[in-house]
Amino acid sequence: MYIVSLSYIAPLEEIDAQLEQHVLWLKQCYADGLFLASGRKEPRTGGIILARGERHALQLRLAQDPFAQAGLARYDITEFHPSMTVAGLEILQDRPNA
Template identity: 90%
Template sequence: MFIVALSYIAPLEEIDAQLAQHVLWLKQCYADGLFLASGRKEPRTGGIILARGERQALQQRLAQDPFALAGLARYDITEFHPSITAPGLEGLADTAVEPAP
């Protein structure tokens, strides 16, 4: 599983001009089963994406984001293995990883 921290590197006016296309791209990533959750940072300096799958596939998909294509954002990817989850999120747990005592 991955946490993607997206950081804007352009003024919000330029971000807003690409926002509708970015949202369409997000929806396709959800439809393809790649993304689990996403949303804006507060203050509005970027966003966070929770993704699954393979790193290379994720990197390729992030490169197709309209924000990336327009040079408006930077993407930092952190891989993690959830070992403990809240009730209702058990499907996110990595069963190959033992929870810490």
């Protein structure tokens, strides 16, 4: 699993101009099963995405984000292996042979 920390490197006016396309891109990533959760940072300096799958595939998909294509954001990817979760989120836990 991956935590993607997206950091804006452009003014919010430029972010807002691409926001509708960014949301469409997010929805497609969810539909494809790549993303598990996402949302804005507070204060509004970027966002966080929980993702699964292959790192290379994730990197390719992040490059397709309208924010990335317009040079508006930087993406930091952290891989982690969740071993414990609160009840109801067991699907996030690493499982052998998964």
